Amino acid sequence: MTSLVLSLDEVGATHANLAGGKGANLGELLRNGFPVPPGFVVCADAYARFLEALDLGAELRALDSAPPEEMVERRSGIRARLENEDLPRELADLILAAHGRLIENRGRPIVCAVRSSATAEDLGAASFAGQHGTYYYVEAAQLLQKVRQCWGSLWSPEAVSYRATHGIDHASVSMAVVVQEMIASEVSGVSFTANPVSGSRDEVIVESSWGMGAAIVDGRVTPDNYVLERADLRVRTQRVADKRLMVAARLEAGQNARLEEVPNAMRRRESLTPDLLRTVAQWSLKCAAHFGKPQDVEWAICDGCFYLLQSRPITVMGREDIGRDIKGKYVLFKPLVENFTDPFTPLAGNLLMLIPSLLFRSIHGWIYVDVEALRRPLPFKVSAESLADYLYSISKDAPAWKVSVSKLPALLVLGFMFFIVNVVLLLRTRNLPDRALDSYRALCEKIGADPLIGPADAMVRLLLLPKLRDPVANMPLLVNLSAVRYIARMRVLRRVVRRWAPDVRADAEAILCSGSEGVLSAEMGRGIWALAVEANRNARVRGILLAQAPERALAELRLSTDAREFLRRLDGFLAKNGHRAIKEWELRSPRWEENPAVVLGMIRNYLLIEAAPAIHEQKAAEARAVLIDDLRARLQALPLERAFGLRQRLILFAAERVRYFQKMRENSRFYYIMGLGAVRKIVLRIEGELMRQGKLKCKDDIFFLQVNELTELQAGRLGWLDVEDTIRERRIEHIRLCKMGPPKTIGIDMREKYAPATQHEGTTLLQGQPASPGAYEGRARVILDPSIDVELSPGEVLVAPYTDPAWTPLFLTAGAAVVEVGSYLSHAGTVAREFGMPCVVDVAEATQKIRNGDRVAVDGDLGSVRILAHRGDA
Amino acid sequence: MTLLLQIAAFALGTYLSIRMIVALHGIADLWFMIDKAWPRVLTGVFAWGAVIGVVAWLMDEAYRTALAWGLLTYLVFYLSLLPLARLYFASRRTDRQSFED
Numbered sequence: 001m002t003s004l005v006l007s008l009d010e011v012g013a014t015h016a017n018l019a020g021g022k023g024a025n026l027g028e029l030l031r032n033g034f035p036v037p038p039g040f041v042v043c044a045d046a047y048a049r050f051l052e053a054l055d056l057g058a059e060l061r062a063l064d065s066a067p068p069e070e071m072v073e074r075r076s077g078i079r080a081r082l083e084n085e086d087l088p089r090e091l092a093d094l095i096l097a098a099h100g101r102l103i104e105n106r107g108r109p110i111v112c113a114v115r116s117s118a119t120a121e122d123l124g125a126a127s128f129a130g131q132h133g134t135y136y137y138v139e140a141a142q143l144l145q146k147v148r149q150c151w152g153s154l155w156s157p158e159a160v161s162y163r164a165t166h167g168i169d170h171a172s173v174s175m176a177v178v179v180q181e182m183i184a185s186e187v188s189g190v191s192f193t194a195n196p197v198s199g200s201r202d203e204v205i206v207e208s209s210w211g212m213g214a215a216i217v218d219g220r221v222t223p224d225n226y227v228l229e230r231a232d233l234r235v236r237t238q239r240v241a242d243k244r245l246m247v248a249a250r251l252e253a254g255q256n257a258r259l260e261e262v263p264n265a266m267r268r269r270e271s272l273t274p275d276l277l278r279t280v281a282q283w284s285l286k287c288a289a290h291f292g293k294p295q296d297v298e299w300a301i302c303d304g305c306f307y308l309l310q311s312r313p314i315t316v317m318g319r320e321d322i323g324r325d326i327k328g329k330y331v332l333f334k335p336l337v338e339n340f341t342d343p344f345t346p347l348a349g350n351l352l353m354l355i356p357s358l359l360f361r362s363i364h365g366w367i368y369v370d371v372e373a374l375r376r377p378l379p380f381k382v383s384a385e386s387l388a389d390y391l392y393s394i395s396k397d398a399p400a401w402k403v404s405v406s407k408l409p410a411l412l413v414l415g416f417m418f419f420i421v422n423v424v425l426l427l428r429t430r431n432l433p434d435r436a437l438d439s440y441r442a443l444c445e446k447i448g449a450d451p452l453i454g455p456a457d458a459m460v461r462l463l464l465l466p467k468l469r470d471p472v473a474n475m476p477l478l479v480n481l482s483a484v485r486y487i488a489r490m491r492v493l494r495r496v497v498r499r500w501a502p503d504v505r506a507d508a509e510a511i512l513c514s515g516s517e518g519v520l521s522a523e524m525g526r527g528i529w530a531l532a533v534e535a536n537r538n539a540r541v542r543g544i545l546l547a548q549a550p551e552r553a554l555a556e557l558r559l560s561t562d563a564r565e566f567l568r569r570l571d572g573f574l575a576k577n578g579h580r581a582i583k584e585w586e587l588r589s590p591r592w593e594e595n596p597a598v599v600l601g602m603i604r605n606y607l608l609i610e611a612a613p614a615i616h617e618q619k620a621a622e623a624r625a626v627l628i629d630d631l632r633a634r635l636q637a638l639p640l641e642r643a644f645g646l647r648q649r650l651i652l653f654a655a656e657r658v659r660y661f662q663k664m665r666e667n668s669r670f671y672y673i674m675g676l677g678a679v680r681k682i683v684l685r686i687e688g689e690l691m692r693q694g695k696l697k698c699k700d701d702i703f704f705l706q707v708n709e710l711t712e713l714q715a716g717r718l719g720w721l722d723v724e725d726t727i728r729e730r731r732i733e734h735i736r737l738c739k740m741g742p743p744k745t746i747g748i749d750m751r752e753k754y755a756p757a758t759q760h761e762g763t764t765l766l767q768g769q770p771a772s773p774g775a776y777e778g779r780a781r782v783i784l785d786p787s788i789d790v791e792l793s794p795g796e797v798l799v800a801p802y803t804d805p806a807w808t809p810l811f812l813t814a815g816a817a818v819v820e821v822g823s824y825l826s827h828a829g830t831v832a833r834e835f836g837m838p839c840v841v842d843v844a845e846a847t848q849k850i851r852n853g854d855r856v857a858v859d860g861d862l863g864s865v866r867i868l869a870h871r872g873d874a
Numbered sequence: 875m876t877l878l879l880q881i882a883a884f885a886l887g888t889y890l891s892i893r894m895i896v897a898l899h900g901i902a903d904l905w906f907m908i909d910k911a912w913p914r915v916l917t918g919v920f921a922w923g924a925v926i927g928v929v930a931w932l933m934d935e936a937y938r939t940a941l942a943w944g945l946l947t948y949l950v951f952y953l954s955l956l957p958l959a960r961l962y963f964a965s966r967r968t969d970r971q972s973f974e975d
Contacts, residue, residue, distance in 0.1 A: 355966050424952060427896040428903060439906040456969040465956075465963055471902040707969040 004046040005094040008039045018043045020117025020176035032290060034308050039180030040098040044119050046091055047151055047175050053088045054081055060171040079155035083148050092144055099143055110181045112138045114146040116153055117176040136182060150177045183307045185300035187271045188213035189223055191284040192314055194294035204228040204281045208271045210262055211246030213298055221245050224271050233281050237851060239784060240270050259698055264552045279306050287311040323363050323746035330368035330746040331388035338826040339804040340583040342738045345703040346730055348587035351459045366742040377414055379407040388748050393823060429482040434518035437671045439472045448678035455682045456707050462675035480668035486661030493654040500647050501634040507773045510833045511627050512655035514620045519663050520670040521805040524577045528809055531573060532606035534566050541566045545604050550597035579677030582786060582806045587680050588703040602809040609794050609813050616835040695720050704730040763866050768843035770863035771829030776816035776838045777857045780850045786810060797858055799850045803828040811835055816858040818865050820846045840865055880940040887944020890926050895952055897922045
């Protein structure tokens with residue numbers, strides 16, 4: 001071998017200039033006995049030789065001083081020549097000979113992975129993530145072309161722009177190419193020898209799924225997740241995901257797409273046995289020990305053997321680093337984040353922020369409120385920190401801010417303008433019937449089915465600005481905006497109740513305003529309950545639902561003649577509520593009408609419990625009646641009350657107004673989501689067309705494009721090769737951000753409201769915001785996704801990262817609820833109060849600090865959660 | 875005094891214009907159940923129409939003109955809101971900006 005092509009075991013950590021960062025790293029591991037698949041490196045010198053043969057040296061040197069308008073043309077020219085012109089004969093022969101030896105040593109035909117390994121990859125902060133080409137399943141016939149394409153990827157628009165931004169000389173970068181046998185893995189995954197989110201070095205994180213690892217790295221599947229103690233590799237927590245898709249290692253005859261459905265029986269099965277899990281963790285720790293720092297390891301299992309595909313240092317970007325380069329002061333928009341904490345995918349975020357707002361900004365896919373823009377016109381002496389704290393907490397109590405007299409005139413003008421513009425809306429929405437938005441459904445169906453309407457136009461027409469012929473189109477938005485009046489009405493109610501009956505129970509206002517009559521999400525809950533009652537009537541249906549995983553149960557029910565009535569009712573339910581979904585604000589989330597198995601999971605949950613939801617509603621109604629009697633008795637002592645009862649009437653009227661506006665707010669959301677469902681249909685239709693044309697290769701990729709990129713793809717001005725790397729990079733970034741979670745504030749150093757977890761008399765105390773009164777002690781059940789972890793035994797304490805209406809059935813089973821985000825007015829608090837169970841929200845990292853089976857005491861009055869005993873200690 | 879009364883008449887005209895627009899909106903808002911809601915909708919439209927008519931009839935010419943200006947001003951203002959909003963939103967839509975930008 002020459003220094004143009006070297007076997008992997010000939011290079012080591014000191015050969016990064018020759019073999020690139022990746023090649024040197026893999027060689028180092030192979031030399032030291034790690035089970036790295038065999039391969040060879042086409043060295044950086046070979047790239048230099050090729051440039052020389054093409055006589056491109058002078059052109060590259062001139063590139064740094066090229067005027068910007070000529071850059072695109074020059075870059076494209078260099079890339080085209082690198083990708084299309086033949087390699088020098090001698091170099092081509094060396095590469096093919098190395099490939100031949102690789103096949104000969106394996107004694108059977110193999111396919112290879114061809115991966116870029118740039119020599120500049122180790123340049124300080126420059127990561128070059130996802131910019132350079134990687135090609136899988138490469139056979140001998142395509143090998144030389146793929147090597148040239150790797151070199152060409154150094155001149156992709158992203159790579160050139162990245163180098164320009166980071167001040168890296170174009171002529172200084174070079175690239176080696178690693179050619180390695182591809183492992184036809186049954187299971188693959190990634191592991192981290194330190195927690196990449198929290199930075200904890202006591203944990204090893206392993207993520208695994210069926211088939212090849214590309215699907216995990218790209219975020220196309222949610223993998224099984226294991227958290228192990230580093231010291232003894234004991235499993236601390238494990239979460240078996242619903243693994244719907246896998247990248248097949250081998251193609252069957254006639255098959256041309258590698259991404260395939262996982263067979264039903266395997267979807268919820270653990271992808272790693274305890275022995276394999278231990279093997280993966282041990283090899284990962286050996287990598288960390290070898291390199292002397294925490295590693296991010298890609299691995300594969302084939303025929304029960306472990307293979308190490310890549311090991312690189314973990315680049316931990318903490319939550320506090322998000323938005324560091326952004327000027328201004330921002331706080332998370334709580335009403336959205338309390339319903340799901342993931343960032344929006346680029347397409348969803350782009351569509352939601354189609355019209356840039358003065359008050360909102362999308363930062364890494366999370367929606368933030370611009371605190372300064374809001375603070376400026378407010379007539380109060382309030383700091384950005386206090387305002388951010390208030391916006392994030394959304395407390396039921398009014399803030400005690402001093403009025404700023406100098407700002408009053410400007411505010412009066414603004415207030416008058418707001419009033420003049422919105423007065424018609426405020427009057428229109430004072431007394432709408434419950435079904436006021438029914439015609440919106442027909443409009444959604446019309447727009448969703450119109451092939452001439454794109455997602456952006458649909459979004460505007462359904463959620464923002466109506467056509468004259470569709471006046472109902474922006475009613476959900478208008479109703480939602482006008483329903484904010486419930487906050488002021490609630491303050492009035494609170495004031496009059498506390499003035500005239502100061503000693504009445506602390507949660508009197510909440511009880512007075514309870515009642516779910518006409519609330520569509522509550523009716524949805526009742527609909528699921530009615531389906532459970534129907535399933536209970538039929539032993540066969542009940543048996544299938546309880547014995548099978550939801551997807552399998554649905555398939556069996558469709559085959560069973562006994563289930564016809566149940567399925568007819570299910571279809572009726574879906575016709576009304578099928579637009580809903582878990583994480584329903586996210587366009588990428590499949591709707592229930594696409595995947596009814598989620599609803600079956602909820603029905604199954606209802607089948608496991610004895611109590612009907614009506615009992616909770618009855619309890620709430622009784623509590624309300626008792627409270628009204630109590631109030632009446634207290635008010636009787638006040639002047640003239642016995643004769644006219646004016647105070648009581650005023651209190652009940654204020655409560656009725658709060659209930660009405662809360663109902664309208666909740667119902668408007670039901671229709672918002674319906675509008676998003678229609679937009680999703682349009683996006684899926686476009687996705688189907690683009691996949692047929694080969695412009696997109698994989699389902700869901702479309703959600704990682706921006707709206708204007710989508711338009712360009714449709715128009716043919718962009719193709720798959722132009723967006724492939726971008727999609728991949730955005731997917732990886734999205735997963736990373738999902739794991740990290742959003743910072744509450746950007747540019748504001750907001751003091752933590754609640755003390756961190758403290759130890760007291762052998763118990764751990766977590767603090768949060770009280771959302772529903774009462775005290776409860778029970779066993780904890782941590783649920784991260786209600787579509788997967790649907791089983792919650794009666795009386796268990798639900799511990800969740802967030803909640804939305806899809807979680808409601810779990811509240812029926814739970815004894816209490818603890819939620820990581822939320823506020824008094826969030827879904828969790830509202831439902832818990834409705835069901836009369838204690839609830840504490842805004843408990844930081846509750847799903848990590850509390851483990852399944854821990855015994856916990858929840859105090860909904862104080863907002864505290866005490867871990868009394870860990871599972872196993874109890 | 876006359877000027878003050880004319881201003882009051884103008885304000886009253888504005889208020890009545892708002893109520894009339896709200897009553898007319900009822901037709902669109904309740905269209906899906908108009909078979910049941912038509913008495914409520916028509917009552918609103920005719921009641922506010924009648925109030926406008928009666929108030930105008932009771933007023934002197936000078937104040938009636940101010941009332942009419944109040945009615946008309948808010949109506950024109952309200953009708954201009956939608957096209958203005960359209961123009962504003964159309965100018966700010968990010969998806970219509972060039973991809974090269």
